[in-house]
Amino acid sequence: MADRNSPIGVFDSGVGGLTVVREIMRQIPDERIIYFGDTARLPYGSKSRDTILRYTRQNIRFLMAQDVKAIVIACNTATAFALETVEKELSVPIIGVIHAGAKTAVESTRNNKIGIIGTEGTIRSGVYTKVMQAMKKDIEVIGKACPLFVPLVEEGLLHDTVTDEIASRYLSELKGKFIDTLVLGCTHYPLLRSTVGRVMGPEVNLVNPAYETALELKQVLTDNSLMCEVKDQSQDKYRFYVSDLAENFTNFAASILPGQVKETKQINIEQF
Amino acid sequence: MADRNSPIGVFDSGVGGLTVVREIMRQIPDERIIYFGDTARLPYGSKSRDTILRYTRQNIRFLMAQDVKAIVIACNTATAFALETVEKELSVPIIGVIHAGAKTAVESTRNNKIGIIGTEGTIRSGVYTKVMQAMKKDIEVIGKACPLFVPLVEEGLLHDTVTDEIASRYLSELKGKFIDTLVLGCTHYPLLRSTVGRVMGPEVNLVNPAYETALELKQVLTDNSLMCEVKDQSQDKYRFYVSDLAENFTNFAASILPGQVKETKQINIEQF
Known part of the structure; x- marks a missing residue:
């Protein structure tokens, strides 16, 4: 089960949410992060509330399966359409942008x-x-x-x-x-x-x-006694997953997070 | 089971395939048509072969469940990535664009x-x-x-x-x-x-x-003794389905097929 040294889960429809990850890394550098970009179904911005709510629930199920201690919806559309509903369904803190x-x-x-x-x-x-x-x-x-x-x-x-x-x-x-x-x-x-x-x-x-969201996340972790207390120096500290085209993601990610995204794994999000 | 008076199934990632439907209506006006636009997962053009193959198989399963007698992949990307594979898996004729x-x-x-x-x-x-x-x-x-x-x-x-x-x-x-x-x-x-x-x-x-694909379809139906022999004058002759935002689709469709798209139904394609 998730404890204070578990990672933070962050998701977006694609690479855009990495601008939020960048701020989290700057504001609370000891935290471990698991990122998911739903590249097989992007973009979210032109789709309906019901569809985005369904996608958001699947993304959250994937992140929860990785034992995250808190979740950040690093996507305005998913926050707009789904946050109010999913925060009632979750056992960990969740914030949007x-x-x-x-x-x-x-x-x-x-x-x-x-x-x-x-x-x-x-x-x-x-x-x-x-x-x-x-x-x-x-x-x-x-x-x-x-x-x-x-x-x-x-x-x-x-x-x-x-x-x-x-x-x-x-x-x-x-x-x-x-x-x-x-x-x-x-x-x-x-x-x-x-x-x-x-x-x-x-x-x-x-x-x-992005900047303000990272500060809000820090406050939420503090309030819930969930700030990480160990220094993880492993390769595994930041993990990146996508639902399609992992290689393209890794390349684009390098322009937002130089040197941080060494490998991206692909998963089938429809199974969650 | 599908016979010669069954509908033709046509699919695309969204509305674009209606330019193919328009030509089919002109070339073989007696044929019934079931159209599916995968608006919940569009666009297809920026995604991987594996993902588009998985989506294509789901779209085909949906159309086969409507007892279509033949299938047209009205999308260049899906044709490029999936036609060669799915045509070996199917019991009805299938063509691409x-x-x-x-x-x-x-x-x-x-x-x-x-x-x-x-x-x-x-x-x-x-x-x-x-x-x-x-x-x-x-x-x-x-x-x-x-x-x-x-x-x-x-x-x-x-x-x-x-x-x-x-x-x-x-x-x-x-x-x-x-x-x-x-x-x-x-x-x-x-x-x-x-x-x-x-x-x-x-x-x-x-x-x-689009024009040449409609002619090829006519030839394939003729060769397989699958040309429709009844005149369907019902509302039901042309049916349109999407995986998201049916109303937007109906509006956009009016610019390609004026007067033809009266109603669009929404389905959850991930269940197929």
Whole structure:
């Protein structure tokens, strides 16, 4: 059974969640981590609540089978559609990426106008609005789905005129609303931070929930007496699993976590 | 059990295969059709052979459970990765979209230089090269993966400067090789026909395998004494199933098959 020296389980639809893993490694470097990327069924952002809930439950069953002591849903869409339901079903602490990012945005806005960009699913769910207005009721939240951002990132067009043009179109509506804070509500989007920042201008504060999520995780582990007490120096400290194309994942992962992802194992997630 | 008046089963990863269904309806209008779009697991083009083979077998099991008399794989990636294997496992005729398109391209080229555009999976498989060189050994085949085309189509940017720019980049290599024939090797691509045609110029002949696949199906049904002999005028003649977001599918389908897709049912494909 899981104890305080067991690993933390983290999952996402693919590689994007590694931006969250990177922050966890920085904030709580002694923790062991098991990561699962559901590359056989990605993307999550264009799919329905019911389907994402079913996938989330399978991903959690896989992680629980590895005796994790806590789970991080490192995917905004899965957090939006499934966290509220699955947290009632679990015996270990579970957090998503929305609460921490929403809290930072609410604390940093001066004019109470916050923008949120994400997948179709995340924006359609309205979860950021709900969470932020529960924290501060006169917050105005303007959401915008940016479905081409993930394919553009995966095509490697991080700094490109096409990406600039698409970003200008997606973000023009948000600029017109004079937001002073923008949440990067998809784990791929921090990789487009410079493009988004240039389009929005220096007066708009960009919030990357990955950093805040790692801090929230540290707090949750502390509150539950689950902080790791041993120093694991083995190869096994960080383990990576995917449901498809392990080699491609390992290659892409190297750009987010240089030197950390030496091997990725493939599993059949439909069996969980 | 399936007889000559049973429906034809057609599947694709999503809506793209409806461009094949449209041609089947035109060429053999008396045939009943059952269509399945695997919207819970799309796209197929970026995933591995093993995963696509597993998905293809599940899709076929679903269609066989509806007593289809023949199956059309209306997806280039699934044809590339799975047709050769699954045709040995089946008791009914099965065809894909690659053979017919390859045949037309080989018959129409004058300079023996043929281009093929498709998903990562289709291009990586090398199947078009193999099939076309088996038909005519001195054919030179130049393949190019165009991973952003499907997201651009799904974002509705069929006639747009961004799509023009991406098409120019993807196709410049093919233009430099002086091909005279280009196969649109993904079922979404006929929707970008005018953009691709403008970039390639009027001297390059564009081949859409959907049309040729419908003709091949008609021949296969005739050869196997499986042409339908009744006129089904019921609502039930064309049936559409998906694994996720049936309503979105119905809406998008209206742009490919106006008036034909009245209702789409959702199933859990992982149970097959």
